[in-house]
Amino acid sequence: MIYLGCFLFLCGLTHVTASYPIWWSLAVGHQYSSLGTQPILCGSIPGLVPKQLRFCRNYVEIMPSVAEGVKLGIQECQHQFRGRRWNCTTVNDNLAIFGPVLDKGECVRIVPVVSAATRESAFVHAIASAGVAFAVTRSCAEGSATICGCDTRHKGPPGDGWKWGGCSEDVEFGSMVSREFADARENRPDARSAMNRHNNEAGRTSINDHMHLKCKCHGLSGSCEVKTCWWSQPDFRVIGDYLKDKYDSASEMVVEKHRESRGWVETLRPRYAYFKPPTERDLVYYESSPNFCEPNSDTGSFGTRDRICNLTSHGIDGCDLLCCGRGHNTRTERRKEKCHCIFHWCCYVSCQECVRIYDVHTCK
Ligand SMILES: *[C@@H]1O[C@H](CO)[C@@H](O)[C@H](O)[C@H]1NC(C)=O
Ligand SMILES: *[C@@H]1O[C@H](CO)[C@@H](O)[C@H](O)[C@H]1NC(C)=O
Numbered sequence: 001m002i003y004l005g006c007f008l009f010l011c012g013l014t015h016v017t018a019s020y021p022i023w024w025s026l027a028v029g030h031q032y033s034s035l036g037t038q039p040i041l042c043g044s045i046p047g048l049v050p051k052q053l054r055f056c057r058n059y060v061e062i063m064p065s066v067a068e069g070v071k072l073g074i075q076e077c078q079h080q081f082r083g084r085r086w087n088c089t090t091v092n093d094n095l096a097i098f099g100p101v102l103d104k105g106e107c108v109r110i111v112p113v114v115s116a117a118t119r120e121s122a123f124v125h126a127i128a129s130a131g132v133a134f135a136v137t138r139s140c141a142e143g144s145a146t147i148c149g150c151d152t153r154h155k156g157p158p159g160d161g162w163k164w165g166g167c168s169e170d171v172e173f174g175s176m177v178s179r180e181f182a183d184a185r186e187n188r189p190d191a192r193s194a195m196n197r198h199n200n201e202a203g204r205t206s207i208n209d210h211m212h213l214k215c216k217c218h219g220l221s222g223s224c225e226v227k228t229c230w231w232s233q234p235d236f237r238v239i240g241d242y243l244k245d246k247y248d249s250a251s252e253m254v255v256e257k258h259r260e261s262r263g264w265v266e267t268l269r270p271r272y273a274y275f276k277p278p279t280e281r282d283l284v285y286y287e288s289s290p291n292f293c294e295p296n297s298d299t300g301s302f303g304t305r306d307r308i309c310n311l312t313s314h315g316i317d318g319c320d321l322l323c324c325g326r327g328h329n330t331r332t333e334r335r336k337e338k339c340h341c342i343f344h345w346c347c348y349v350s351c352q353e354c355v356r357i358y359d360v361h362t363c364k
Contacts, residue, residue: 077124086301137175148173198278210242254270
C-alpha cells in the first residue's frame with residue numbers, strides 16, 4: 001500500500017469525563033517534501049470526523065501544510081513555556097520525532113498534555129490553529145499548491161515611493177483552512193466546544209492582526225530607485241509572544257446553560273463583572289489550573305521532580321518556584337566544548353576541545 005504522504009489529524013479533545021486527562025492529540029506523518037509525488041490516502045488516516053475526511057479529500061494538496069502548522073504551533077508552545085512548571089510536554093517529548101521517525105514512514109502521535117478547560121488548553125488551541133493558518137498561508141504564497149496562491153484583493157493604492165509587487169500572503173485562505181479543519185470537531189453545544197472555538201479563532205485572528213508590508217529595493221547597485229511591497233505574515237515567534245501575553249491575561253469564564261429549541265446549550269459568561277469582558281482576540285477558560293507541582297494524571301500534570309532549575313533566577317524557572325519549595329539536588333556535568341578557536345588566512349577555523357564543568361540543579 002502506498003502510505004499517506006504526510007499528515008496529521010487534530011483529534012481535538014477526546015470525549016472522556018472531566019476527571020480524566022484530556023489529550024489534545026494529533027499525529028504527524030512523514031515527508032512534507034514529497035508533496036504531489038505520493039498520494040495521501042485520507043481514508044487511511046485514523047480518527048478523522050466525516051467533515052475532516054471530506055476536507056482532506058477536497059484539499060489533499062495542502063494537508064502537508066496543515067501538519068506542518070500543528071508542528072510549528074507545538075514547537076512554539078514549547079519555546080514559550082520552556083523552564084515553566086507546565087512546559088507543553090508532548091507524550092513523545094522529543095522533537096526528533098519530526099525527523100528520523102518520519103523518514104521511516106510511520107505515523108507518530110504527539111500529544112501535548114493539558115487538562116480540558118484551563119488556560120494552558122486555551123493557549124495550545126490558539127497556537128496550533130494559528131500555526132495551521134500560518135503554514136498554509138506560507139506554502140500557498142510559495143506556490144506549492146494549485147488551489148491557492150497570492151492575495152490579489154487587498155492592494156489599495158500604492159504608497160509613497162513604492163508600488164505593489166511580489167506575492168502578498170493570503171491569510172484569509174489559510175485561516176479558512178484552519179477554521180474548517182481544526183474546528184471541525186468543535187460543534188457540540190457544550191462549554192468546551194464554545195471555549196475551543198473561541199480560542200482557535202483568537203489564534204487565527206492574531207495572524208491577521210500582525211500582517212505587515214514587506215518591501216524590496218530594486219535599482220542600480222541596491223539604490224532604492226524602485227521599491228515593491230507586498231503583505232507578509234510576521235515571524236511566527238511574534239505570534240507566539242503575542243499569544244503568550246494573551247495567556248497571561250486570559251479571561252476566566254463561567255458556564256451557563258440555556259434551554260433552546262434544539263435542547264440545552266452551554267455558553268460562557270465572564271466570571272468577574274468588574275473586569276473588561278474578553279474580546280474575540282482574548283483567550284478564555286473556565287477551569288483553574290493545577291499548580292503542576294506533583295504528578296497527577298487527572299489534571300495532566302507531570303510534576304516538576306528532576307526538572308532542571310536555575311539557581312540564580314527568582315522567576316518561575318528558579319529552583320525555589322520551579323521545585324515548589326521541595327529543594328533541589330546539584331550534580332556536576334563535564335561537557336566538551338570548542339575553545340581557543342583560531343582563524344587561519346584564508347579561510348578556515350581550527351579549534352581545540354576543552355572540558356568545562358557545569359553545576360546542574362534539578363528539583364527534588
Ligand atoms: C518538560 O517537562 C517534562 C516533564 O516534567 C520533562 O521531562 C522535560 O524535560 C521538560 N522539557 C524541557 C524542555 O524542559
Ligand atoms: C539563570 O537566571 C539568571 C538570572 O535570571 C540568568 O541571567 C541566566 O541566564 C539564567 N541561566 C540559564 C542557564 O538560563
